[in-house]
């Protein structure tokens with residue numbers, strides 16, 4: 151689907167496009183008058199639309215247009231009348247429109263024998279202020295296309311997206327952008343002392359990879375500054391069986407999406423590079439398959455991490471935090487001004503917030519507030535849980551320094567305990583942990599295709615823009 155902008159009036163397109171008409175009350179219907187068709191969509195009054203409902207409104211327009219097999223549509227959205235959205239400027243408005251048009255149009259067709267093409271080829275946005283709209287639409291289109299790549303990555307089955315294939319995908323996606331993609335193989339990972347990533351990956355015949363995407367869009371003068379880059383770290387478990395403590399029954403379903411954090415980081419770096427942000431941003435994706443074999447790490451095994459700390463593998467299904475720990479320690483070498491890790495880390499995050507928010511955990515109150523605000527602005531909504539020092543006690547090891555789950559296997563505070571484990575490896579760094587497990591897959595009210603959401607790509611891009 152292409153999104154275009156025009157400052158002409160709808161009359162110029164009556165014969166070529168179906169106009170979307172907004173009505174206050176009634177039912178959605180296709181109306182034909184004098185051979186001219188328009189699709190009536192019920193929106194209520196413009197001023198009642200909020201940033202949140204704007205997103206779902208735009209998505210439902212795409213769903214309806216597709217349902218009616220429309221090929222080209224015109225959309226007239228008077229920003230001035232959307233007073234409920236005036237917390238944000240007009241460029242945000244158009245970026246949000248473009249993002250949600252493209253996110254709603256996405257379908258995962260890779261495994262269909264006869265993939266259906268979306269009938270909708272063009273959305274023409276009509277507005278008096280075509281310049282501002284074009285700027286917003288350009289930004290939003292780039293971000294959504296990248297987020298849709300994250301969905302492609304996450305929706306690909308475990309066998310088709312091994313750590314090496316994930317690395318190839320990242321390289322391919324980032325070609326023709328000003329990024330440098332480096333992939334470390336198992337020998338280099340071992341040589342660096344990443345006992346966590348090696349330990350989790352050793353049960354699989356597909357060995358781990360450590361993917362680094364470096365984008366530096368600063369000018370020569372800014373490059374001299376001592377301020378370090380923003381570093382995004384994404385969990386890249388290409389399939390999570392649970393390891394020897396195998397996941398029961400349906401709990402293993404969709405675990406090919408356990409690299410959704412890594413996928414979002416790859417997509418974010420791609421978007422940032424395409425947007426040509428004048429920033430230095432690094433993406434790091436530790437990638438491994440948590441598989442079952444006689445080589446798999448055993449419950450009770452002890453790993454020596456890159457940081458030198460020893461970790462007891464008390465539960466082989468709590469593997470994400472173990473690979474992230476090595477990646478977070480590695481990230482120190484960049485002297486980061488901010489580290490954000492993104493991971494489908496705990497099922498407990500879904501228990502806490504359902505499926506409508508990313509859980510954020512940080513010891514820095516200002517960062518917590520900022521991430522909540524940027525969540526609202528981007529559409530990747532976030533909500534915090536505490537990460538107080540009181541929780542550190544639950545990460546103490548019996549035989550090693552730290553344990554990857556609370557010894558005794560408490561069912562309480564699972565998401566916090568995961569973050570508390572990671573905090574051992576981020577001491578002294580400005581760090582936010584995003585447990586994205588709740589947003590790994592879409593729910594019907596999202597009005598998105600089933601499967602991966604591509605989140606929190608929009609949020610990560612926004613963070614990169616702000617820091």
Ligand code: BES
Pocket residue numbers: 390392408465467468469470494495496497498555564587590
């Ligand atoms: N990848 C899972 C978490 C997950 C579950 C993500 C459901 C998305 C949907 C993670 O590796 C895991 O298995 N975590 C365990 C931790 C437990 C053993 C402490 C969990 O959540 O049960």
Ligand code: ZN
Pocket residue numbers: 390392466467468469470
């Ligand atoms: Zn697991």
Ligand code: ZN
Pocket residue numbers: 387390408467469470494495
């Ligand atoms: Zn996992």
